[in-house]
Amino acid sequence: MGEIRIGTTGSEPAAGTLKVGNGNVQEIYLGTNKIWPTSLPPAPGEVQIGSLIWTDANSTIVASSGGTIPILTTEQQVMDAYDNSTAGALYYDFNSANSARGLFYNQFAANVITPPTGFRLPTNNDWTDLESELEAISGTANDVTAGGGGTNALWNSNIKANTDYGLSGFDAIKAGFYNYNPIPTPSEFNFSSEFSSWWNSEATTGTAGARTMRQIAVNSSTIIGITTTSGGKPYFTIRFCKDV
Secondary structure (H helix, E strand, O other), X not given: OOOOOOOOOOOOXXXXXXXXXXXEOOOEEEOOEEEEXXXXXXXXXXXXXXXXXXXXXXXXXXXXXXXXXXEOOOHHHHHHXXXXXXXXXXXXXXXXXXXXXXXXXXXXXHHXXXXXXXXXXXXXXXXXXXXXXXXXXXXXXXXXXXXXXXOHHHHHOOHHHOHHHHHHOOOOOOOEEEEEOOOOOOOEEEOOOOEEEXXXXXXXXXXXXXXXEEEEEXXXXXXXXXXXXXXXXXXXXXXXXXXX
């Protein structure tokens, strides 16, 4: 049986060298599988899940289209940032020793943050795709504590011990969130419910009390859920993604 070879036995053709008429061939598929150009493996700090590549740690980026995002260290600075509609980020407990959880950003920071080259702030659809892929990995829809991956005791320190996140490489740590809401309840760092919350791109322009984020709620067995805040001025962590 004959063969059709594109490129050599040792290398594939470079982009722009295959043409149909005067136009460049962009991609070649075998059925539904893209066979050219082949995708490079994810770089360190990245993980491919389905058709998306994700950063595998919560962001600590402070570069933005408006300059450097300031690190806030007091509740007064948090209040001033929201009152002035300006970007701000903070460490858990206002303590840089907690940097492993990533920075927590207000909506103004999430709206202007500069992602790593080629990456973007995930959309609702991106998070939904991730949820579907993680369910496929675990074989247990909407349940991160079943299916033979890790033990519940490990959730207290690191979500990545679970099947869904550990095998996928997403490696989400339980980071919690910060909510500035002095009236009627005090501001709080919430770390007791064993979850992580991330901004999505649709949420960054919402009004106070009507924002959405994506959330891992471990103790309620939800892989990834969409949540609408009922009040306060929240600070959530950030992950980035890009198409393969």
